[in-house]
Amino acid sequence: MNGIFTISLDFELYWGIRDKKNLATYRQNLDGVCSAVEGLLALFQKYEVHATWATVGFMFADRLDDVLLPSENKIPSYSDQNLCPYRYIKECRAIDHIYHFAPDLISKIAKVKGQEVASHTYSHYYCLEPGQNVEQFREDTRLACNIAEKNGYQLKSLVFPRNQFNESYLKVLKDCGITSYRGNERSWMYKASSGLEQGLIKRTARLLDSYVPISGNHSYFLSDLGVQSPRDIPASRFLRPYSSKLKALEGLRLRRICRELKEAAKLGKVYHLWWHPHNFGVDLDQNLNFLEEILNVYSTMSEIHGMQSLNMKEINEIIG
Template sequence: MNASTFVISIDFELYWGVRDTRSLDSFRHRLDGVRQAIPRMLRLFEQHHVHATWATVGLLFCRDRGAALLAAPSERPGYENVALCPYRYLEQSVDLDERYHFAPELVELIASTPGQEVASHTFSHYYCREAGQSMTAFRADLEAAIRIAAARGLVPRSLVFPRNQWNPDYLAVLAEHGITAYRGNENGWLYAATDRGGQNAVRRMGRLFDSYVNLSGHHTYALESCAGELPFNFPASRFLRPYNPRLAWLEGLKLRRITRAMRHAARHHEVFHLWWHPHNFGVDIDQNIGFLERVIEEFEYLREHEGMRSLGMAELTEALVAG
């Protein structure tokens, strides 16, 4: 258990992840880019033998609205804010463009690429800290996610809570259904799991600055610190913030922020856990892929000189259990 580990988890959600905060017209360009970005990420990972966990919204396994409604659980979330409910949207949207809501071919591409783990991001992008959610509805949602994955021959063993709203009350439900790992949040007030209302401007601005300057630490950790009851918590270390032309002059600082944490993890035999969404790469694709290549180059150096390994979340669980 002395080896350091580079972990990547990717929250794959298409429009389901932003449906309640962004109009489709305002986000369409990013979603269009996802279908170019994912194959490029996968080629990069395969070329460099990098493993990754793709936390995938269950609805993406479906081919169309009809299939989605058939796969949906009968128990629906009772959010007090009805706009959060994806089923209301699914049933009432007049023109539901399949490109932005369903992607079974991309799920298959991920699953068929060596070293890539298809994990769960719940079935419906379920919000575990919003008013009106319940354990009963969450259990039904998770069971729907597991069923639809099983229909493709996949067994999810890891999960990422949507909006990072991880809820300790629900961990037993994960364990009941064979989920052995989840991604927790970085330590500290900036990254605390809250409902949407708790994600205020001060937190968002603090996280932005923390992407470029070390305000909160490296957020790396010893693997053995994650031991305990299943599911294991493998917290995030850093969000890979996408390229922003207005902040292009800070790209060097962003890279240094990440690589210094990676080096710290390598030298102290710890875990560094990087995450992002495919839609973060949906515009400025060349710049974002180029930045990822530089991160992977750093990993390859650390693999060669410090023995750092690349593992998905399920593999990390196996490593922790094996001791």
């Protein structure tokens, strides 16, 4: 079996960081999302890279009035009400389209060969936060599938927001026709947890792991994925965005990823890279140039070892 290179993107606009960052403080990143998406699509076409765009369901809407709302008893009952986007919607009736909705961008993505439009849940749902429950997640998933179908898309893959994988919720995905999801890297520092369980030690370890191999290599064989449905297609590495403060370490970050990608190609393994488009919203040229270095390595591995690029849906389909 030849190696496989896959990319998944958490496409979320302000919905993904609304409970963590004030819009004013993150506006520059969000202003750059459209250019980032166009730059990514251009690179993916150039290098024939297939990718999964896990998209927050709200973003399929043209405007706030088109957002489908759950019944009152199905709204996520987070203990921390700041996490609830419906509270935000209720309090901010005049929200800016560019930071919350992207039907035209989603359409542009879908028209590029090899790009899968997938789910990042409907409301950027947090599956491990206290207070919410499986029936509320079921409603969220139903709404995500409905709004996607209304716009001509069938959701087959899902990425859990904040990587809050919850095994108890997998049956909901299966019932709704979702056949694959992105699991977490197999290391203590990447273990699924609520926001309160993250902690400084975990965050620091993950930062260091982007530059030096603390947690090891997280590529894997297709045979490791099993036969369960929905199928876990785990992440291998987060593509951390460029940082001027850590500019001196860029070579380490690049070599870390490229070594793993080369090893996966040589051994016939899957290498799964992921990030958010808004990570590229600032320092766009530096981020795209860095990504192109990686894609150049993929292209070489494709020529030498027959490595191929597949999105999550395609990986699940070839396993059968």
